[in-house]
Amino acid sequence: MPRTDYLIIGAGIVGLSTAYHLKLEDPDASILVVDKAPGPGGGDTSKSAAAFRVFFTNRINFSLAHASVSFYRDVQMGGWDLQMRWVGYLFVADDRMMERLKPGLSWADKHGLNYEVLEPGVLEERLGLRVNVEGLEEAELMGAHNVVGGVLVRDAGVLMPDRLVSYYYEWLRSHNVSFAFNSRVRGFILKPRRPLGIEGEPFPWQDTRVEGVELDDGTIIEAGKKTIVATGAWTPYLLNPIGVDSYSRPKKRQIFTVKADTPEKRRALYAKGFNREGVSPMIILPNGAYMRPAPEEEAYWTGYSDELGRPFQLEEPPVPEERFYTYTLHPMISLYMPAFEGSTPASSWAGHYDLSFDGMPVIFEAFDSDLIVSAGTSGSGILKGDAIGSVTAAVALERDTVTLYTGETLKTEWLGLTGRLMEKEYLII
Numbered sequence: 001m002p003r004t005d006y007l008i009i010g011a012g013i014v015g016l017s018t019a020y021h022l023k024l025e026d027p028d029a030s031i032l033v034v035d036k037a038p039g040p041g042g043g044d045t046s047k048s049a050a051a052f053r054v055f056f057t058n059r060i061n062f063s064l065a066h067a068s069v070s071f072y073r074d075v076q077m078g079g080w081d082l083q084m085r086w087v088g089y090l091f092v093a094d095d096r097m098m099e100r101l102k103p104g105l106s107w108a109d110k111h112g113l114n115y116e117v118l119e120p121g122v123l124e125e126r127l128g129l130r131v132n133v134e135g136l137e138e139a140e141l142m143g144a145h146n147v148v149g150g151v152l153v154r155d156a157g158v159l160m161p162d163r164l165v166s167y168y169y170e171w172l173r174s175h176n177v178s179f180a181f182n183s184r185v186r187g188f189i190l191k192p193r194r195p196l197g198i199e200g201e202p203f204p205w206q207d208t209r210v211e212g213v214e215l216d217d218g219t220i221i222e223a224g225k226k227t228i229v230a231t232g233a234w235t236p237y238l239l240n241p242i243g244v245d246s247y248s249r250p251k252k253r254q255i256f257t258v259k260a261d262t263p264e265k266r267r268a269l270y271a272k273g274f275n276r277e278g279v280s281p282m283i284i285l286p287n288g289a290y291m292r293p294a295p296e297e298e299a300y301w302t303g304y305s306d307e308l309g310r311p312f313q314l315e316e317p318p319v320p321e322e323r324f325y326t327y328t329l330h331p332m333i334s335l336y337m338p339a340f341e342g343s344t345p346a347s348s349w350a351g352h353y354d355l356s357f358d359g360m361p362v363i364f365e366a367f368d369s370d371l372i373v374s375a376g377t378s379g380s381g382i383l384k385g386d387a388i389g390s391v392t393a394a395v396a397l398e399r400d401t402v403t404l405y406t407g408e409t410l411k412t413e414w415l416g417l418t419g420r421l422m423e424k425e426y427l428i429i
């Protein structure tokens, strides 16, 4: 029977960064990462828009993002090209969004983070943004308000998730971490600590441990120290059969790419005055639709986190919906960005957010700390990924605190269940 000290299920950003931090902290330990996909990052990590920002309303999310983005910056400066472009995030705000941004702005003020408030006229001039929409029929129908300003967050931008995945993967392989792909975990092996040899063990009254997992082909893998669940959107389905709640649920999310194929669209994509890249920032419109610049494709990736009528469920494989683009995304975008009226998508794909109840990751122990669950990345798992791995590794090492890449120390229980620092995240994009 294969045996390892730490068994990590899931080779997405969370599993990879957890393996990385475990190896740094416990170099002699054996670590095996298993994934049902044929290679690393084959789940939602590869579906990501991979935009990053050091800007949240929840204090812990802010710290996780700050630490991870600082780490990625140093990886990039160290010569591993993550294709990070510091284009910034532009929150185009109506009166309601401006209110929602206030906690993030006061955190940014307190920590000396760089942002700029822009007048509506500046957005109109640089991006061709329509700032006065009230009175338009479609604005009435959609309940849209005028733009009152923009908040340009500078510690933000976009990167390529496959470059980040390769960074961790290469590092882990060169540090003797093992991987098994095309290996779906079917379930957990639960054993009583004091077996009585009675059929049907373990019974609810027995002290039970997680010995390891069973794969689809019947292989059993034993974990000497910990079994770590980093299965993102699939987590509830893996934990449900053993009666453990993941406190997170999947919701489908879609991306449609739109080419900048007219002078007006190119003017927006290659907007001047926002950053040194000479590219538009990641734009978040007042109605929540976003436009992520992809200048290498001469396109924007567009998306929207729809809530109404979008069920919490896993779709396998998730398929992008043309109707969603036509009746939701396109009207939302073309209202504020008239240059994109009539645009049709050049390509599209879909994945899932793994949403926790408060928008913060959920990292906790079960079965007397044999099993560690790291879930609930809530749509920002790339940009918080390194720090999430660092906290998950600390929990696996049974530490009460963790020092992040920025030097900030957090209590691990703040991301857990018992000592959780509950603070609603309002900026899930």
Ligand SMILES: Cc1cc2nc3c(=O)[nH]c(=O)nc-3n(C[C@H](O)[C@H](O)[C@H](O)COP(=O)(O)OP(=O)(O)OC[C@H]3O[C@@H](n4cnc5c(N)ncnc54)[C@H](O)[C@@H]3O)c2cc1C
Binding pocket: 009, 010, 011, 012, 013, 014, 015, 034, 035, 036, 037, 041, 042, 043, 044, 045, 046, 047, 048, 049, 050, 051, 052, 183, 184, 185, 186, 230, 231, 232, 233, 234, 238, 253, 254, 255, 303, 350, 351, 352, 353, 354, 377, 378, 379, 380, 381, 382, 383, 384
């Ligand atoms: C459309 C879209 C846009 C996004 N945009 C952004 C963004 O701009 N910025 C950002 O930071 N984040 C973004 N995200 C979120 C981000 O992609 C996720 O938070 C992150 O990738 C989650 O990482 P993970 O490791 O938890 O999950 P995953 O990457 O999904 O990894 C989980 C892995 O577990 C494996 N697995 C599942 N079940 C089993 C099993 N039974 N046995 C073996 N293996 C299993 C899967 O194959 C998968 O590889 C976006 C997500 C989507 C879908």
